[in-house]
Structures are given as structure tokens and as C-alpha cells.
Amino acid sequence: MCATSPLRPVSSAPVPGLTLADRPDMPADPPGRSVPALRSRGAAQRRTPLRRFALSVLVLSLIWGALTDWRADALVFGVPAVLLGAAIPLLLPDSAPWRLSVRGAVLFALWFAVQSVRGAVDVALRAFAPRMPLCPGFRDHSLRLPQGAPRIMFVNTITLLPGTLSAEIRDDVLRVHMLDTRMALEPALADLEIRIRQLFALPDGPEVSS
Amino acid sequence: MLDLIAAFFIASGTVFFVAGTVGLLRFPDIFCRLHALTKADGLGLALIALGVGLLAGTPGEIFRIALVWSALAVASATCSHLVARYALRSGMEGRDD
Known part of the structure; x- marks a missing residue:
């Protein structure tokens, strides 16, 4: 069952040995995978x-x-x-090139600090509460960020957001575990995606349909 | 004064470590336990690192503390993903005890 998955921490999608930049003869990206157009x-x-x-x-x-x-x-x-x-x-296989936006990085770091405090306080309160208000479960989320650093950042940051934990990536679908499935997941992830795009200076992705 | 602030950070960091451990013991399944470990312990270490960093004398010490924290932040998120993925794929989903 795990045979198709190379030993990569957060991405089980197949990774080409070379970037597109190194191999101009390689086919274009599959549809649905957005590519940072601003890459110089x-x-x-x-x-x-x-x-x-x-x-x-x-x-x-x-x-x-x-x-x-x-x-x-x-x-x-x-x-x-x-x-x-x-x-x-x-x-290791070469990763896709990426760059950071300084302003995005500062904003992201501040936001990240606040969110990790919120996440930790949330889980600590649940742990200490006598009745343990948990309603755990899984939700699937379609990844829209490009492969490589932005996606890894997205998946790892989800784990530090309040009540969410990235559990598995299969192709372009991320399985998120939630401590409380009554919480709204999609708005939080859409917000995080926008912040990751700012961080990596990526253009806006496809419109969120919901 | 600096000592007091540092002590405050270290003490609150310890509270979060305790919370993470309580969660690890009380939460019903492996996924919920991962939440407790990654989030509460991550902030616990960040607060302790902040407190110790305030007490640290040299830039080298501060750099080493920051390095420890950043390595842990990356490792804990990645490891919890790997543990959760393994648990999912070996069919532990929805198993309560």
C-alpha cells in the first residue's frame, strides 16, 4: 500500500529528478498544478x-x-x-526553485506566532478540561499550491494551526485531522493559502469555488 | 527585571509541556495525541527558548537556542505528519480505546 510512496516527509507525489528549468524538453506541468509565474x-x-x-x-x-x-x-x-x-x-531530487518575499515573510512570521499560540492554548484547554470537548474526524482538502517549498510550508503550518493536523497527502488531496469537526476548516485553509502565496511571492491561484 | 520576565516565559513554557503530556495521556486516539504533542510542546519549547534566550549572554548562545527551536519546529510538524500517515495507512483510523 505504501509502495508508491517514496520516503519523502510531506509529499508523496512523484518527484522528477530534475526541475523543469534543467530539462526544457520535459512535458509541461499537468493541469491543475499552478506554477509560479514570477519565477525569474x-x-x-x-x-x-x-x-x-x-x-x-x-x-x-x-x-x-x-x-x-x-x-x-x-x-x-x-x-x-x-x-x-x-x-x-x-x-536528493532537486526541488523546484522558490523565492521568498521579505514583506510576506515578516507578515507570515507574525501571523504564525499568533496562530501557534492560539493552537497551543486551544489544545491545552481541551486537554485540561474535565469533559474534554473533542469531536475528532478527518476532512479532505484539495491542494492548490505548487509542489515543493510552498506546499511543504502549507502542510507543515496546518499542523500548528488550532485544531488541525495534516495527516496524509495523496496526489493533490490533503487529509486533515481535526480535533473538532464542527470548526470551519475551509476558510482557515483558504486564508493560510493566501498567506503562503504572499510568503513565496506567488500569483493568486484559481478562485476558491466555495 | 530581565530575570523575572525570563522566569515567566520559562514557567509558562513548562505549563504547555504539562498540557501536552496531559493531552497525550487523556486524548482518545493517536491523531488527537499528535495534536497535543506538536502544538502544546512546540509552544512550550518556544517559550522556554525565549526565556533562556533572554538570560543567554552571547550571540552564539542565542543563535544556538534559535537553531534548536527551528529544528524542532520543522521536525515536529514533519514527524507528526509521518506518524499520522503511517497510522492512517495501517488502518488505525477511527479506532478508539
């Missing part, structure tokens, strides 16, 4: 393996340096660890 051509060309490796080395070196307070003797472990770590992304 330069950003796509920049993601050669060497660039990716160099970027990983840079980020990992900064993290290692900060972790060890820039101690020179720690480099005995640091250099191999950074090189090994930077090699791992090369073994």
Missing part, C-alpha cells in the same frame, strides 16, 4: 549542482562555526561534517 529565469539557471553544493557548504559552515564558537580545533570534525552534509542535497 535567472533563479532557475543559478541552481547548478556546483552552486547548490557551494551554498550548502556556506550555510553549514556558518551553522558549524556558530555552534562551536569558531574554535579552530573543532574543524577536525567540522570540515568532514560540512562536506558530507553539503553532499546530501546532491543525492
Whole structure:
């Protein structure tokens, strides 16, 4: 039953080994999968393996340096660890390029902080309440965000919203577990989708039909 | 004064950890328990990290605390998704005890 699912944390959809940017001869996206039209051509060309490796080395070196307070003797472990770590992304399928909007990121971070407090307070109150007001169940939601970082962000953020938990992705349908199925799910997810689009500077998606 | 604020953050973080554990023990099935763990413990760690960060002396310490928090935030959401997916696919849906 799990045979079709590669070991990818939040996406069970098939992942091509190369991005469309690397393979211009690949067929166009399947219908229903919106593609960020604002993706700049330069950003796509920049993601050669060497660039990716160099970027990983840079980020990992900064993290290692900060972790060890820039101690020179720690480099005995640091250099191999950074090189090994930077090699791992090369073994994984390339992800679709994405970019962040600074304004969207700030707004999203603030909103995210408020929502995670709301979510935690909500679940804490339910846990402490003597009668435990739960009405758990599943709801399906059709994913409209493009594959890759925006969708991963969407699915992971749902888990931190009040009362919702992303449970399974099958093709383009996300199965959400709700602590209280009497709560309205679609407005909350539509709102989150708009915020993710702002965060990744994506154009507006297809109109929400409901 | 800073100590007091930090103590307040750490104490409230602990309350959320307790809430997450209470939820883990009381909630009826695996999915509800995941809600308790990801959300309550996530905020609990964020509050404790905030409190400890206020007490931390060096930028390096603050960076390490922030790194711990961000790693946990990503890992807990991803892991809870994986646990829920496994539970769904192995047919634990709707099983109460």
C-alpha cells in the first residue's frame, strides 16, 4: 500500500529528478498544478549542482562555526561534517526553485506566532478540561499550491494551526485531522493559502469555488 | 527585571509541556495525541527558548537556542505528519480505546 510512496516527509507525489528549468524538453506541468509565474529565469539557471553544493557548504559552515564558537580545533570534525552534509542535497531530487518575499515573510512570521499560540492554548484547554470537548474526524482538502517549498510550508503550518493536523497527502488531496469537526476548516485553509502565496511571492491561484 | 520576565516565559513554557503530556495521556486516539504533542510542546519549547534566550549572554548562545527551536519546529510538524500517515495507512483510523 505504501509502495508508491517514496520516503519523502510531506509529499508523496512523484518527484522528477530534475526541475523543469534543467530539462526544457520535459512535458509541461499537468493541469491543475499552478506554477509560479514570477519565477525569474535567472533563479532557475543559478541552481547548478556546483552552486547548490557551494551554498550548502556556506550555510553549514556558518551553522558549524556558530555552534562551536569558531574554535579552530573543532574543524577536525567540522570540515568532514560540512562536506558530507553539503553532499546530501546532491543525492536528493532537486526541488523546484522558490523565492521568498521579505514583506510576506515578516507578515507570515507574525501571523504564525499568533496562530501557534492560539493552537497551543486551544489544545491545552481541551486537554485540561474535565469533559474534554473533542469531536475528532478527518476532512479532505484539495491542494492548490505548487509542489515543493510552498506546499511543504502549507502542510507543515496546518499542523500548528488550532485544531488541525495534516495527516496524509495523496496526489493533490490533503487529509486533515481535526480535533473538532464542527470548526470551519475551509476558510482557515483558504486564508493560510493566501498567506503562503504572499510568503513565496506567488500569483493568486484559481478562485476558491466555495 | 530581565530575570523575572525570563522566569515567566520559562514557567509558562513548562505549563504547555504539562498540557501536552496531559493531552497525550487523556486524548482518545493517536491523531488527537499528535495534536497535543506538536502544538502544546512546540509552544512550550518556544517559550522556554525565549526565556533562556533572554538570560543567554552571547550571540552564539542565542543563535544556538534559535537553531534548536527551528529544528524542532520543522521536525515536529514533519514527524507528526509521518506518524499520522503511517497510522492512517495501517488502518488505525477511527479506532478508539
